[in-house]
Each structure stands twice: as C-alpha cells, then as structure tokens.
Amino acid sequence: MTDLPRSAVFVNAAEVALCTGPVRERPHTDPAAVVCGAAVAVEGGVIVAVGPEEAVLDDFPHAERVHCHGGVLTPGFVDSHTHAVFGRYRTEEYALRCTGVPYMEIARQGGGINASVRDLRARSEDELVEMALPRLAEMLRGGTTTAEVKSGYGLSTEDELKTLRAIRRLNDLQPIELIPTFLGAHEVPPEYRERRAAYVDLLVEEMIPAVAESCLARFCDVFMEPGVFGRAESERILRAGIEHGLRPKMHADELEGSGGAELGVELGAASVDHLGDVSEAGIAALAGSSTVATLLPATLFFLGRPRWAPGRALIDAGATVALATDFNPGSSPTPSMHFVLTAACSRMGLSPAEALRAATAGGAAALELCDGRGTLAPGAPADLVLWRASSAAEIPYRLAAPIIDGVWKAGERVG
Structure with a gap:
C-alpha cells in the first residue's frame, strides 16, 4: 500500500468495526457495531463519512481508493x-x-x-x-x-x-x-x-x-x-x-x-x-x-x-x-x-x-478523550487498523498472530 493521500475512501472491507455501540453493554446489542459492505471516507486526517460503499464513493468521486482486500477495518487501539x-x-x-x-x-x-x-x-x-x-x-x-x-x-x-x-x-x-x-x-x-x-x-x-x-x-x-x-x-x-x-x-x-x-x-x-x-x-x-x-x-x-x-x-x-x-x-x-x-x-x-x-x-x-477517538464515526480522528481477517471476531481468535496489514494515524499511513 502507498501512503494515504489527503482524501481517500477505504473500500472492499469484509467488515468495518465502528466501535460506536453502547458504552454499557445491553442484551442483544453489538458493542463493536460491526457492519458489512461499508466504506470509510477520510479527509484532512478526520473521518468524514461511513456508509454503504457505493453511496460513499458517489459522494467522494475524486478520492483515492484504499483497497482493504476483504480484510477488517477497525479503529486504532x-x-x-x-x-x-x-x-x-x-x-x-x-x-x-x-x-x-x-x-x-x-x-x-x-x-x-x-x-x-x-x-x-x-x-x-x-x-x-x-x-x-x-x-x-x-x-x-x-x-x-x-x-x-x-x-x-x-x-x-x-x-x-x-x-x-x-x-x-x-x-x-x-x-x-x-x-x-x-x-x-x-x-x-x-x-x-x-x-x-x-x-x-x-x-x-x-x-x-x-x-x-x-x-x-x-x-x-x-x-x-x-x-x-x-x-x-x-x-x-x-x-x-x-x-x-x-x-x-x-x-x-x-x-x-x-x-x-x-x-x-x-x-x-x-x-x-x-x-x-x-x-x-x-x-x-x-x-x-x-x-x-x-x-x-x-x-x-x-x-x-x-x-x-x-x-x-x-x-x-x-x-x-x-x-x-x-x-x-x-x-x-x-x-x-x-x-x-x-x-x-x-x-x-x-x-x-x-x-x-x-x-x-x-x-x-x-482517558477522557471526547473527540471520537477509538471509533470509526464521522468527525473522529482517522486512526485506523486494517487486519487480514474475515471478521472482527477473528482478531482475538488469532492469538497475537501477525495479521495487521496497515496502520493509519490521522489519515497518514504509519505502519
């Protein structure tokens, strides 16, 4: 992968873990808020859109595409x-x-x-x-x-x-x-x-x-x-x-x-x-x-x-x-x-x-960080991790295996 440009859309992820679920877990909810078929748009180091891939690409037609190759996209730890x-x-x-x-x-x-x-x-x-x-x-x-x-x-x-x-x-x-x-x-x-x-x-x-x-x-x-x-x-x-x-x-x-x-x-x-x-x-x-x-x-x-x-x-x-x-x-x-x-x-x-x-x-x-850190939501810093996994549940299952494909901090590729 190349360094992420100023405007980019992450596409072709098997799952995107928004991590915007409830702070306190309730029955029948997904605290990681995992979605399929979603894309994440980034501009100026900030997440600006998360939604169905086709709709996000229509809204950002000139953005660079960052292909997730069927992996899982999560917030940075x-x-x-x-x-x-x-x-x-x-x-x-x-x-x-x-x-x-x-x-x-x-x-x-x-x-x-x-x-x-x-x-x-x-x-x-x-x-x-x-x-x-x-x-x-x-x-x-x-x-x-x-x-x-x-x-x-x-x-x-x-x-x-x-x-x-x-x-x-x-x-x-x-x-x-x-x-x-x-x-x-x-x-x-x-x-x-x-x-x-x-x-x-x-x-x-x-x-x-x-x-x-x-x-x-x-x-x-x-x-x-x-x-x-x-x-x-x-x-x-x-x-x-x-x-x-x-x-x-x-x-x-x-x-x-x-x-x-x-x-x-x-x-x-x-x-x-x-x-x-x-x-x-x-x-x-x-x-x-x-x-x-x-x-x-x-x-x-x-x-x-x-x-x-x-x-x-x-x-x-x-x-x-x-x-x-x-x-x-x-x-x-x-x-x-x-x-x-x-x-x-x-x-x-x-x-x-x-x-x-x-x-x-x-x-x-x-840490009392109130800027959306730790989530993939519009307005949050574009801190992302791409995993070679077919689902978010596979990440802990793989027991510290080297399955990270990329790390981004404020929209810049850093790992």
Whole structure:
C-alpha cells in the first residue's frame, strides 16, 4: 500500500468495526457495531463519512481508493495504561518467578519497582527517549495509535519531571499520541522506607505542584494496594492532584482487595485500573458511576495469577470497561493489545465485540478523550487498523498472530 493521500475512501472491507455501540453493554446489542459492505471516507486526517460503499464513493468521486482486500477495518487501539518510559527490562526477575519466587518477595529483596527506580535515576532524559522510541514503534506496529504513558520510576521530584519531559518529547518524535500521567505514588522509594509520611508530604507539597506548574501531565495516579499506599494516603495524594488540576486515576484492587474502586468512584476518578481482586461493592460502585474499569489481563497472565479480573461481572453490572496492556518492565513487558483482546475473551468472559470496543472506545473513555477517538464515526480522528481477517471476531481468535496489514494515524499511513 502507498501512503494515504489527503482524501481517500477505504473500500472492499469484509467488515468495518465502528466501535460506536453502547458504552454499557445491553442484551442483544453489538458493542463493536460491526457492519458489512461499508466504506470509510477520510479527509484532512478526520473521518468524514461511513456508509454503504457505493453511496460513499458517489459522494467522494475524486478520492483515492484504499483497497482493504476483504480484510477488517477497525479503529486504532487506545492503550490507556502503560509505563512505556523506563530503562532496562527486568529479565532476571522473570527467571526467579519461574522458579516460584513471588513478585512481592522479589520486591522485598530490592527488585520490583525500586529496581527500575535505581535504573531510571542513573539515566539521562536523552537516554530515556532513545530507549523508548523502539518500544513505541512496536506498539504502533501492533495497532496502537493513542497511548497513556505514566511516570513512576523516578520517585523524586527531578526524576519524575525528567520522565514526564521525556514523554512530552516522545509525543513529538513519533506518530502515537501520548497522554501523560504523573505516578509519583507508584511506590515508596528506599530512602523514605522508614519515613513514608515524609514521602507523602513530598508528593503533595512539592512534586504535584511542580508537575502542575510545568503542565507535564494530565492525570495524577496512585498505587493503592496493601504494602504500597493505603486509603488515607491515596486520598490525600489524589485530592492534592485535583486541587492542582490533575484528574485522578488509580491502580487498585490488583493483588488484594482494598476498597480502591470505591475510593476512585468517590473522587470521580477517570478510571480505576487492575481490579484483579475488586469486591462486589467495588463492582457496584463502578457500575453506578462514570469511572471506567480498566482491566489489564496481560499482567495477571504474566504474574501467573490464578484469579482474573471479573470482566463479565463488571459489564453485566453496567460498568464501563476498558482494556490496556500495562506495558512495563516488571509485570507486563508486552505492548500487544492483540494479546490483551484474546486474554480478555478467554479468561475474563468478554465477547470479541466487547473486547474490541473496550480496547478502542473504552480506552478513550478511560482517558477522557471526547473527540471520537477509538471509533470509526464521522468527525473522529482517522486512526485506523486494517487486519487480514474475515471478521472482527477473528482478531482475538488469532492469538497475537501477525495479521495487521496497515496502520493509519490521522489519515497518514504509519505502519
């Protein structure tokens, strides 16, 4: 295929997955809104028409035709939870876990998040940018066109700002649109281990104001989990973020239930993420709110967790669900949204249509993107992925097989 010109019509697709179905799944509906015989017209980086192929071609007679060759056209993935800016991978920890050493025990021995903290602190901003570029290129090849990227491996004011500056530079250097999140409350760094209250003070009184003043982040996140940050600490940190214009997000109820979902809803968080051990009360709270439940099946798979997040229960209760990779060097070293779709279907009870919508429009909802991102609807950015598949349901079925034929960002061919 050639680069997409300014005006083009995508034709001859077996299916077009609009992903404009209901945010909350209802019986007898298709949340991916898959249609056959449709064409998609693009002008100036924006989708301008979706409809019967003959009618769209009549309306845009001079547009270049982009032939889909009987494949499936979907929106680009919106990966709403990643930690893609880090130093080295932590391969040695994986080898330990394969012998039965638990993740939290590795962390207690100096591994885990703090191993990445030591590594990132020793690297320059330029080096972080250079190391992240090939990872983002891999994400793009896998169909991700928008991604959130968190800080959280610096855990000092300067190192967190360094990470967020790297994210801003990376946004300008490659096609994926990056949404920055401040995660200074990812862990308590070693130098504050015996005086954790002082670290929370640092977050609230110095880090958050500095991040807000520099306009380097849209969200403020916290890892609320037994052994990391408790409820009172998490609430104080997130309320400080809100006071400084940073929308709240949460890592919560991942390995042990701690009431994180309930707190996130109380604070009006954009999303509460992980939810591997969310309570019935947490499910009910999410279902009655606009807070998105972001599920990260690759993490649970990689950590070998026997219990998976209750995706089916969340959808049936009426919660808005997103899927994301949690791409990071310790617990989910994969940028594959394709694998995430399969895991969500096979282990969390989502249908292929629900999984596809959760990975596109659901991710956009988790990032509070209101421009049509994650859908193929008129007025939305022309972020598209073409798959060598006969139906949208075949995408998760093919279990991370290399079946992407093309990726477009704002109407330009980028993969």
